Structure formats: structure tokens, C-alpha cells
Amino acid sequence: MSTLAVSEAPQAIQRDLSVDVNLSFDSFQLSCDIRFDLNGITGILGHSGSGKTSLLRVIAGLNRDAAGTVILKQRTLQSDTQFIKPEHRKIGFVFQDARLFPHLSVAGNLEYARKRCKPNSLDANEIIQMTQIGALLKRDVVKLSAGEKQRVAIARALLAEPELLLMDEPLSNLDNRARRDMVHLLRLIHQRLNLPILYVSHNIIEIQQLADEVLVMENGRIIQVGHVHQVLNNLNERMSTEFSSPTSLTLKVKQHLVNFGLTQLDFMAPSHNQVKLFAPLMNQPLGQQLRCYILADDLSISLNKPEASSIINCLPGRISQLHRLSRNGMLIKVQVMEHTFAINTSRYAVELLRLSHGTEVFIQFQADAIRCY
Amino acid sequence: MSSSDEWLALYTTIKLAGLTTLILLLLGTPLAWYMSKIQSRYKVFLEAIVALPLVLPPTVLGFYLLVIFSPTSTPGKWWLDTTGYSLAFSFTGILIGSVIYSLPFVVQPLQKAFEQLGDHVLEAGAMLSANSMDRFFTLVLPMTKASFITAASLGFAHTVGEFGVVLMIGGNIPGETRVLSIALFDHVEALNYSTAHWLAACLLIGSMVLLALIYLLNFNHERNIKYRMEP
Numbered sequence: 001m002s003t004l005a006v007s008e009a010p011q012a013i014q015r016d017l018s019v020d021v022n023l024s025f026d027s028f029q030l031s032c033d034i035r036f037d038l039n040g041i042t043g044i045l046g047h048s049g050s051g052k053t054s055l056l057r058v059i060a061g062l063n064r065d066a067a068g069t070v071i072l073k074q075r076t077l078q079s080d081t082q083f084i085k086p087e088h089r090k091i092g093f094v095f096q097d098a099r100l101f102p103h104l105s106v107a108g109n110l111e112y113a114r115k116r117c118k119p120n121s122l123d124a125n126e127i128i129q130m131t132q133i134g135a136l137l138k139r140d141v142v143k144l145s146a147g148e149k150q151r152v153a154i155a156r157a158l159l160a161e162p163e164l165l166l167m168d169e170p171l172s173n174l175d176n177r178a179r180r181d182m183v184h185l186l187r188l189i190h191q192r193l194n195l196p197i198l199y200v201s202h203n204i205i206e207i208q209q210l211a212d213e214v215l216v217m218e219n220g221r222i223i224q225v226g227h228v229h230q231v232l233n234n235l236n237e238r239m240s241t242e243f244s245s246p247t248s249l250t251l252k253v254k255q256h257l258v259n260f261g262l263t264q265l266d267f268m269a270p271s272h273n274q275v276k277l278f279a280p281l282m283n284q285p286l287g288q289q290l291r292c293y294i295l296a297d298d299l300s301i302s303l304n305k306p307e308a309s310s311i312i313n314c315l316p317g318r319i320s321q322l323h324r325l326s327r328n329g330m331l332i333k334v335q336v337m338e339h340t341f342a343i344n345t346s347r348y349a350v351e352l353l354r355l356s357h358g359t360e361v362f363i364q365f366q367a368d369a370i371r372c373y
Numbered sequence: 374m375s376s377s378d379e380w381l382a383l384y385t386t387i388k389l390a391g392l393t394t395l396i397l398l399l400l401g402t403p404l405a406w407y408m409s410k411i412q413s414r415y416k417v418f419l420e421a422i423v424a425l426p427l428v429l430p431p432t433v434l435g436f437y438l439l440v441i442f443s444p445t446s447t448p449g450k451w452w453l454d455t456t457g458y459s460l461a462f463s464f465t466g467i468l469i470g471s472v473i474y475s476l477p478f479v480v481q482p483l484q485k486a487f488e489q490l491g492d493h494v495l496e497a498g499a500m501l502s503a504n505s506m507d508r509f510f511t512l513v514l515p516m517t518k519a520s521f522i523t524a525a526s527l528g529f530a531h532t533v534g535e536f537g538v539v540l541m542i543g544g545n546i547p548g549e550t551r552v553l554s555i556a557l558f559d560h561v562e563a564l565n566y567s568t569a570h571w572l573a574a575c576l577l578i579g580s581m582v583l584l585a586l587i588y589l590l591n592f593n594h595e596r597n598i599k600y601r602m603e604p
Contacts (some may be wrong), residue, residue, distance in 0.1 A: 086499040087499045092500060097493070099493050099497035100497075101494060112501060116503055117502060160501045
């Protein structure tokens with residue numbers, strides 16, 4: 001059951017974070033009424049201008065013009081009669097642009113946070129080691145790479161020992177490799193510190209890799225909330241098109257076929273174990289649960305079960321939705337047991353195979369289409 | 374005039390310029406901060422008032438201050454009743470005049486620096502539990518240090534070079550209101566050109582050295598920024 005709720009939950013239910021705010025500026029209007037239980041990484045997904053950053057800024061107290069209430073762990077941060085300043089909210093914020101203090105070294109930036117957090121319960125060396133910035137401590141912050149800056153910004157935010165960490169697209173300025181490392185770091189932070197994180201991004205893969213719960217924003221409103229797989233596999237037509245939504249699922253390591261360079265994966269539900277899925281060989285223990293995604297471009301669709309094919313993954317399913325992506329492109333959603341797979345194909349193929357809602361099909365994909373971490 | 378009079382004029386000048394700069398930093402910093410933050414249309418009126426001494430003839434400012442300082446005016450009478458002496462033709466009088474006259478030279482560089490700094494760094498500070506005073510002293514001040522030095526130097530140099538306002542409201546009282554520029558004027562009127570030459574040369578060289586130091590500081594600051602920003 002989802003730990004997120006929008007409006008439908010009775011007011012009496014206490015959640016860790018409750019946000020009921022309205023904010024208008026220029027032609028934009030933010031209108032949110034949501035309650036969170038802070039027990040993991042909550043992703044906030046939306047395109048540019050959907051209000052993701054504004055929502056974070058309101059929670060942080062950086063936008064005083066917002067009207068409404070913000071309650072964090074039964075502490076009213078904002079209401080019609082009171083407003084707690086950002087410096088007293090015990091909320092950390094990692095900005096898109098790191099915002100390190102240029103007149104201080106890396107160590108100086110960390111010390112700045114440490115000094116203002118009384119008492120200190122976190123071991124600074126552990127944070128430095130975890131964020132891998134030990135070698136940077138004496139460096140001038142303006143000479144750091146984008147990835148290094150974000151690591152320092154994250155370490156600095158952690159050393160302030162917040163009750164909640166807000167992250168506003170912290171990976172958007174990083175290259176792919178730095179991005180991968182940072183995703184690993186953020187998951188590590190969550191596991192080791194058990195710190196709730198609200199993570200904003202317009203990158204659906206980042207959200208898929210990091211978030212346990214997801215809320216989707218559009219035009220200043222929250223339009224969808226729920227578990228990451230449930231939300232990402234059921235984005236509305238417009239959002240699916242915009243985000244080229246991948247199929248999101250959790251799989252379990254069944255066995256390693258070392259001679260073939262493959263790892264066999266199972267769906268989580270035992271009733272689905274007759275289906276065999278193969279991914280590239282990975283260094284993961286048997287039984288390990290993995291968050292995986294498959295890009296819509298990596299899947300193909302067939303009316304008959306291919307008996308002799310080099311494509312080793314094949315799943316039977318039924319078409320549940322067809323969306324037109326572009327003049328010639330189509331996005332097809334196929335229901336495989338309780339999982340929804342998104343497949344990009346052409347209008348020509350849809351016409352040729354006479355695909356429509358309810359058609360029984362087989363979806364195929366190569367082993368390396370399954371991306372796990 | 375004896376040389377001790379010139380030393381006294383130098384002392385008065387430095388005292389006036391030093392106190393003016395100090396007062397301007399104390400008053401001008403919050404004013405510049407306020408002006409850098411307000412979004413209201415009244416900002417332009419405030420900016421115009423602050424910039425007025427740049428274009429107003431010093432004699433105009435001096436004339437109005439003289440009227441206000443007069444014991445027949447309400448503020449002048451209040452001052453006389455409170456302190457026992459008149460503001461006109463006093464050191465305090467020329468100090469008030471100097472503060473007003475040099476106001477834009479301190480406020481404008483600071484306002485520009487605060488505007489360039491923006492809110493980003495301050496927001497980051499707030500999210501690390503730094504309150505507004507803490508943020509000012511630990512973030513704003515170190516990051517706008519060069520602008521503070523420029524503002525203080527310009528305020529000091531401009532006060533040293535002040536003539537019209539001091540002449541109108543201070544006159545020429547040795548040890549009280551007789552500053553170097555007034556002493557120079559005095560010597561020229563008395564056809565005492567050799568002393569006038571000395572004083573003029575001292576003021577010229579002093580001003581040049583001070584300005585060169587300001588520009589050197591700014592040059593180093595900009596080069597430092599450029600160096601730090603290189604990939």
C-alpha cells in the first residue's frame with residue numbers, strides 16, 4: 001500500500017510530512033495537498049515548469065509567498081499564523097548548482113555545516129569516506145569538477161544532520177559516468193543513514209533507479225502518486241510520450257549461467273516463476289532483489305511465439321493501450337501478468353500486425369535490454 | 374600660516390574622512406542591502422536620492438544644510454538646546470555634510486556587489502542553519518570584501534577632496550573645520566603660492582596613490598576570479 005496520499009486521506013491521519021499549499025507567481029500556480037510518510041527516497045517527477053522545484057522550495061521555507069500549511073513530523077513549519085525560517089526547519093537542500101561557498105575550501109564548506117549543527121551525532125569521517133571526498137578536502141571548491149562539487153554539496157548537507165533531505169535535480173549537470181556513481185552514492189546514503197529524501201528530477205531513469213515512491217507533477221499539481229513501478233508503468237498518455245517511459249520492475253537473481261555469460265532472473269511473485277528471464281552475467285548473490293528497467297526501444301512485439309529466435313527473452317501478454325507518439329511512431333502497453341511493458345513501434349507495424357486493444361502478443365528483448373543495479 | 378596649521382588641517386582632514394567613512398559603512402551597508410533586495414518601484418526614487426550628491430552642486434547641498442543647521446530652524450535649535458553648540462561651523466556639522474555628500478560613493482559599489490551576489494549562496498547558508506546575521510558576516514562580507522574596500526576607499530578619498538560643502542557649512546576654523554582643501558584655497562587667496570603648491574601636490578599624490586591602490590585591488594580581484602573560474 002502506498003505511503004503517499006493526495007487529499008483522499010482523512011485529515012485525522014498523521015503523516016511525517018503534510019503539505020497543503022497554494023502559490024501563484026507570474027502565470028504559474030502551484031496547488032498541492034499531499035501527505036508523506038518519510039521512510040525512503042520519494043521521487044518527484046515532472047517536466048520543466050511543472051512546479052517540482054517550487055514545491056521543494058515551499059517545504060524548505062525558501063518561498064515565503066506560499067499560503068497554506070507545511071507540517072514535518074508533527075512540527076508546524078508554516079501555517080496561516082506562523083512561519084518557521086528555513087534555518088530552523090532542520091531540512092537539508094542539495095541544489096542543482098551545488099552552491100558551494102567559493103571563499104571556503106572543501107573542508108571549510110563542510111566545517112560551515114558542522115559548526116551550525118549542535119550536537120553532532122554523525123561521524124564526519126564516515127560522511128567524507130562515503131561521499132569519497134577525502135582527497136578533495138584542501139581543494140578550492142571552484143576548481144572541482146561538477147561531480148566533485150555535488151559530492152561536496154551532498155556531504156555538506158548531510159553534516160547539517162537534517163530530518164529530511166531535499167534534492168533538486170542534483171545530477172542534471174553531470175556526465176553519464178558521474179551520474180551512475182552518484183545514483184550509487186544516493187542509494188548508499190539512504191541505506192546507511194536512513195535519511196528520508198525528496199528527490200526532484202525530470203529524468204525518469206534517475207527516478208526509476210532511486211525512488212521507492214513517486215509523485216508526478218503537471219502544471220503545478222500532483223497528478224499521480226504511488227510505488228515507483230506502479231506509477232512509471234501507468235503514466236498517462238502525454239507523460240508516457242514525453243518521458244519515453246521505460247518498463248520498471250523488480251526482479252530476483254535465480255541462477256548464474258557463467259558459461260553463457262548470463263544471469264537468470266525471476267519475477268518477484270512465485271506464481272510467475274515459470275517465466276524465464278535472462279540478463280547479462282552480474283556479480284550479485286542468488287536471491288538478491290534488483291530494481292530493473294527496460295527501455296521501450298529495446299522491446300519488440302510478435303503475434304506468434306517465436307520458436308527459433310536468437311532473442312532469448314520472450315513473454316506472453318495482452319495489449320492494454322496504444323498511444324500515438326508521433327506521425328509514424330506508436331507506444332504500445334502490454335500487460336504481462338500484473339506487469340505493464342511499454343514498447344515503441346511504428347504505425348506501419350501496428351497496421352501490418354493489426355494490433356489493437358486486447359490482442360494477444362509476445363514481447364521479445366535481448367538479455368542486455370534488462371538494466372539492473 | 375605656520376606649518377603647524379597645515380598639520381592641523383591634515384589631521385582635521387583625516388579625522389573627517391575617517392569618521393565619514395566609518396559612519397558611511399555603518400549606515401550605507403544596511404541601506405545598500407535594502408536597496409539591493411527591494412523589488413518595489415520606490416527603489417528608483419531611493420536610488421535617485423542616494424545618487425543626488427553626484428550631480429548636485431556642493432554649494433546647493435551646503436546652502437540647504439546651512440539653513441537646516443541654523444539655530445532658527447527646528448533641527449538646528451534642537452541640536453543647540455541639546456548640546457549647547459551650533460551645528461553650523463562645527464566639526465559635527467561638516468561631518469554630517471560629508472556623510473551626505475559621499476553617500477553614493479559608498480552605497481553604490483556595495484549595492485552592486487550585493488545584487489551580483491544574489492540569493493543563491495544565502496539560501497544555501499540558510500539551509501545549513503545559518504541565520505541572517507550569521508550569513509551576512511560569514512558569507513556576504515567575505516564574498517564582497519573587495520567591494521567594501523573599494524567603497525571605503527572611494528568614500529575616504531572623496532571626503533578628502535571635499536571643498537564646497539565644507540566651505541558653506543564649516544567655514545575656516547583651524548582645528549575644527551579647516552581641512553586641507555580649504556587651507557589650499559586660503560593660501561591661494563593670500564597669494565602664498567609655494568605653500569599652495571605643496572598642499573596641492575600632497576593632495577594630488579595622496580589621491581593618486583589611493584585610487585591606484587583601489588584599481589590595483591580591483592584588478593587583482595578580477596584576475597583572481599578569472600583564474601579561479603578557468604576549467
